Amino acid sequence: MILTKKSTIKKYAKLIVRVGANVQKGQTVQVYADVDQADFAALVVDEAYKAGAKKVNVEWGCDAIMKLNYRHASVKTLSTILPWQEEKMKWQSEELPARIMIDSSDPDGLKGINMDKMQKASRARYKVSKPYSEKMENRHQWTIAAVPGEAWAKKVFPGLRKSQAVEKLWQAILETVYVTDDNDPIEVWNQVNEDFKHKCAKLNAYHFERLEYKSSNGTDFKVWLMPRGRWCGGGETDLNGRYFNPNMPTIEVFTTPEKGKAEGKVVSTKPLSYQGQLIENFWFEFKDGKVVDYGAEKGKELLEKMVTMDEGASMIGEVALVPCESPINKQNILYYNTLFDENASCHIALGRGFNDCVEGFEELKKEDFDAMGVNDSMIHVDFMVGSPDMSIVGYTHDGQAVQIFENGNFTAEFN
Ligand code: ZN
Numbered sequence: 245m246i247l248t249k250k251s252t253i254k255k256y257a258k259l260i261v262r263v264g265a266n267v268q269k270g271q272t273v274q275v276y277a278d279v280d281q282a283d284f285a286a287l288v289v290d291e292a293y294k295a296g297a298k299k300v301n302v303e304w305g306c307d308a309i310m311k312l313n314y315r316h317a318s319v320k321t322l323s324t325i326l327p328w329q330e331e332k333m334k335w336q337s338e339e340l341p342a343r344i345m346i347d348s349s350d351p352d353g354l355k356g357i358n359m360d361k362m363q364k365a366s367r368a369r370y371k372v373s374k375p376y377s378e379k380m381e382n383r384h385q386w387t388i389a390a391v392p393g394e395a396w397a398k399k400v401f402p403g404l405r406k407s408q409a410v411e412k413l414w415q416a417i418l419e420t421v422y423v424t425d426d427n428d429p430i431e432v433w434n435q436v437n438e439d440f441k442h443k444c445a446k447l448n449a450y451h452f453e454r455l456e457y458k459s460s461n462g463t464d465f466k467v468w469l470m471p472r473g474r475w476c477g478g479g480e481t482d483l484n485g486r487y488f489n490p491n492m493p494t495i496e497v498f499t500t501p502e503k504g505k506a507e508g509k510v511v512s513t514k515p516l517s518y519q520g521q522l523i524e525n526f527w528f529e530f531k532d533g534k535v536v537d538y539g540a541e542k543g544k545e546l547l548e549k550m551v552t553m554d555e556g557a558s559m560i561g562e563v564a565l566v567p568c569e570s571p572i573n574k575q576n577i578l579y580y581n582t583l584f585d586e587n588a589s590c591h592i593a594l595g596r597g598f599n600d601c602v603e604g605f606e607e608l609k610k611e612d613f614d615a616m617g618v619n620d621s622m623i624h625v626d627f628m629v630g631s632p633d634m635s636i637v638g639y640t641h642d643g644q645a646v647q648i649f650e651n652g653n654f655t656a657e658f659n
Contacts, residue, residue: 248414249425256389256423257287259492261295263433263479264387265342266488269296272341278348279306284391288344301341307353314357314365322361323368333376342488343386348393351580354520359549362519367554370622378610382600385488390417390583399580420493420572420584433489440478443497446658447475450646452638454505455563457590459634461511462527467563467592468505470617472603475499483606495572495587498564500597502617504533506560514589514628517580518546526627528594534558535594551594556621562593568632568652582626590630590649595623 261267273292277285289300314322325333354362392413394406400416401409418424422432457465477497479489509529516523523543528535535551535558538544551558566573566589573588597618599605605613614620636649647655 248411248418252418252423252425253284253414254287254291255429256418256421257284258291258294259421259423259429259433260288260344260346260387260389261291263430264389264489264492265292265344265385266486267292267295267297267342267385268486270298271296272339273297273300274336274341274343275300275302275346276344277302277304277346278393279304280393281346281348281391285346288346292342292344297342305349307350311354311357314361319361319364322365325369325372330372330376333373337376337379340380340384340484342384345386345388347388347390347581347583348396349581350393350395350520351399351517352520353395357520359519363549363553367622382605383483385482385486387488387490387492388583389421389492390581392417396581400577416575416577417584419575420587437478437487437489440497443658444475444477447497447638447648450638450640450644452646453641454639455501455648456637456639457508457510457629457634458636459511459629459631461513461631462509463511463629463631463634465508465510465530466506467501467560469499470502470602472616473499473501473601474603476598476601480600491583493572493584493587495570496564496566496591498562498598498601500601500618501560501563502533503556503559503597503619504617506530506533510592510629512627512629513631514578514585516543516625516627517582517585518543518550518625521546522580523547530560533560550623550625553595553623554621556619557595557623559594559619559621560592561595561597561619561621561624562591562626564591564593564626565636565649565654566590566630567649567654568630568634573630585628586626588630589628590634590636591626591628593624593626595619595621595625 267273275288285302292300392410397409397413401412423429452469454466454468457463475497479487481487507530511527523546524541526540529537538547540547579585599613599618632652634649634652638646638648
């Protein structure tokens with residue numbers, strides 16, 4: 245087995261800082277990492293200072309401790325945001341640090357946690373944190389990238405020894421973000437971002453009124469798009485003009501459809517890992533944009549928790565196009581992690597939509613997004629519906645039908 249070179253891992257850390265978060269001179273940086281990823285976090289901190297960061301703060305996560313808190317502390321305690329914690333949120337919403345999330349989480353890490361307790365507590369905390377996160381939205385750069393945690397690697401490659409599994413997951417992850425021993429991944433990403441711009445421009449030029457999905461597995465679904473909606477993909481620009489890549493890797497082009505306007509059935513094509521547990525072979529039926537029926541071979545009670553989380557949880561926040569020929573799909577690895585799995589298949593998300601999927605979002609306010617039909621919810625959960633025979637047709641406002649997807653891939657026009 246080849247060992248991933250230290251220099252290659254360093255190059256990845258630099259890529260995250262420069263292309264992912266695009267850290268600016270004099271800017272504060274917040275890094276979030278799991279306690280067992282201190283070595284990689286240190287590389288990221290080092291690269292952030294090299295990029296000119298003023299100060300880099302690291303916040304550590306640990307599933308085992310989180311589980312203990314949820315076991316022993318009361319819902320009331322867990323629901324409370326302490327004054328100093330709220331002060332920190334306030335500071336962040338004014339300071340606007342670049343935020344770097346390093347994900348290495350165990351897909352089963354929260355197994356056994358009291359879900360009701362967690363749901364109640366996060367609902368309560370969300371009420372306090374929401375205005376601060378809204379204040380930061382589109383005003384700072386952020387990125388999520390992944391490194392292999394041991395438990396995660398064992399879950400993805402159960403047949404391998406721990407160290408081998410970690411090594412194999414390193415290779416797989418680096419492949420998805422175009423980092424090799426001897427390339428310049430920053431150059432590759434600049435090209436990738438150019439390609440995204442072209443694809444989105446082509447889709448946006450049609451101003452589709454609705455999309456129709458069909459697949460032999462039972463998916464037969466229509467969804468309407470916002471008149472001012474736009475397709476996004478790859479990097480984005482914050483209101484201060486800083487270009488960054490929120491997800492590494494990323495293959496999808498996506499938009500937020502109009503809330504309340506979706507009809508028909510969508511059938512999942514990959515399992516969904518939700519709050520540390522798997523939901524398999526499930527489907528949703530939509531009417532007037534809302535889930536009116538659903539089923540699952542495994543994990544139906546989790547689906548129920550999900551769609552009843554709040555009012556917006558039963559409505560759609562995102563539709564995303566990912567071809568079957570996506571390099572991540574070709575790897576044929578189930579990562580049990582949305583960052584990767586959502587880039588292997590066309591998907592739909594229940595819950596919160598994206599304000600920046602509206603043309604001219606820079607000048608708009610919360611009420612405008614509500615009025616235009618951007619869904620709001622505390623959840624945003626992607627599930628996969630892409631299949632090798634999937635067809636997606638876009639209909640323009642003057643009735644023109646345009647084949648966007650055929651046999652699971654973009655038609656030549658959109659490639
Ligand atoms: Zn997505």
